[in-house]
Amino acid sequence: MSIRFDERVVIVTGGGNGLGRHHCLQFAELGAKVVVNDLGGALDGTGQSLSAAETVAEEIRAAGGDAIANGANVTKPEEVQAMVDEVMAKWGRIDVLVNNAGILRDKTFLKMDVDNFKAVVDVHLIGAVNCTKAVWGIMRQQNYGRIVMTTSSSGLFGNFGQSNYGAAKMSLIGLMNVLCLECKKYNIHINALAPTAMTRMNEELEPKGSTFTELLKPELVSPAVLFLSGEDAPNRTILGAGCGAYAVTHIYETKGHYINNSKVSPDDIAANWELISATEGEAEQDNAAAQSIKFAELAAMNLGISLE
Numbered sequence: 001m002s003i004r005f006d007e008r009v010v011i012v013t014g015g016g017n018g019l020g021r022h023h024c025l026q027f028a029e030l031g032a033k034v035v036v037n038d039l040g041g042a043l044d045g046t047g048q049s050l051s052a053a054e055t056v057a058e059e060i061r062a063a064g065g066d067a068i069a070n071g072a073n074v075t076k077p078e079e080v081q082a083m084v085d086e087v088m089a090k091w092g093r094i095d096v097l098v099n100n101a102g103i104l105r106d107k108t109f110l111k112m113d114v115d116n117f118k119a120v121v122d123v124h125l126i127g128a129v130n131c132t133k134a135v136w137g138i139m140r141q142q143n144y145g146r147i148v149m150t151t152s153s154s155g156l157f158g159n160f161g162q163s164n165y166g167a168a169k170m171s172l173i174g175l176m177n178v179l180c181l182e183c184k185k186y187n188i189h190i191n192a193l194a195p196t197a198m199t200r201m202n203e204e205l206e207p208k209g210s211t212f213t214e215l216l217k218p219e220l221v222s223p224a225v226l227f228l229s230g231e232d233a234p235n236r237t238i239l240g241a242g243c244g245a246y247a248v249t250h251i252y253e254t255k256g257h258y259i260n261n262s263k264v265s266p267d268d269i270a271a272n273w274e275l276i277s278a279t280e281g282e283a284e285q286d287n288a289a290a291q292s293i294k295f296a297e298l299a300a301m302n303l304g305i306s307l308e
């Protein structure tokens with residue numbers, strides 16, 4: 001069965017440019033009613049204009065699709081709520097939310113002032129929180145929802161000069177992990193996209209026109225978002241996408257090694273480091289308690305006691 005979005009209502013934040021624009025166009029191509037949200041500011045988040053969102057919505061309508069433009073600033077809960085109210089009044093449901101809006105304020109940590117750190121966290125994390133919160137009750141009531149968080153290799157793996165951005169992007173994985181547990185019974189799936197593509201966000205970092213940048217086509221990232229938003233989408237998956245290649249990132253914990261349950265010195269940790277960090281048998285943990293239980297089981301086994 002092929003993935004389609006007929007009768008589905010999709011909100012894409014930051015849909016007026018770059019990756020978000022391609023997400024919107026491809027959702028519309030597959031039948032979705034699309035809300036193109038975009039503040040229309042500069043790369044650093046300053047300024048505002050509805051024209052970016054309008055242009056994409058118009059492009060969709062010109063091709064025979066259904067779309068509305070919205071200029072809500074995702075950092076402002078009241079503007080986000082007004083957007084959601086408008087969508088509900090027009091289309092009566094919200095099936096997919098793609099938290100894509102983003103800004104950059106790069107500086108090495110030494111030169112980064114806290115205001116620039118907070119501004120980036122505000123758009124990426126709080127923006128996603130505001131939008132997710134505004135659709136959460138609706139999706140629970142519908143017993144259906146698909147949410148995509150846009151994370152980044154900068155958070156997953158680190159990137160020089162992006163402490164604010166990397167921290168903000170990794171925080172979305174924490175948000176996803178917890179929300180996935182809270183919405184298990186409501187058929188809401190939450191996944192994360194880790195894209196790489198040539199947009200205004202990285203055009204200063206890479207020389208335009210090189211073979212490398214030519215390969216980084218944003219339109220090849222959007223199919224990953226649509227896959228993560230479909231009825232049969234996975235849940236709690238981090239999907240990387242770039243250049244037409246796709247990969248999944250996992251967060252694994254090693255099997256672990258018990259030392260003793262009375263007194264442990266830092267030297268004991270050092271002496272056992274090979275066993276503690278051995279990758280054989282490493283696994284994802286379903287939730288925070290699973291880690292505590294794993295350690296307690298290791299201790300109980302070594303102490304010859306049973307866990308009640």
Ligand SMILES: NC(=O)c1ccc[n+]([C@@H]2O[C@H](COP(=O)([O-])OP(=O)(O)OC[C@H]3O[C@@H](n4cnc5c(N)ncnc54)[C@H](O)[C@@H]3O)[C@@H](O)[C@H]2O)c1
Binds near residue numbers: 020152153197198202
């Ligand atoms: N391009 C990449 O290689 C790359 C890599 C990793 C992650 N990302 C992430 O992908 C997403 C899209 O990035 P892009 O490369 O298309 O950049 P982009 O600058 O082209 O698009 C981001 C859009 O978000 C909008 N936006 C910013 N602040 C907003 C706010 N407060 N409210 C509503 N809209 C707002 C902007 O106006 C812009 O249109 C971002 O979250 C970015 O961090 C991009």
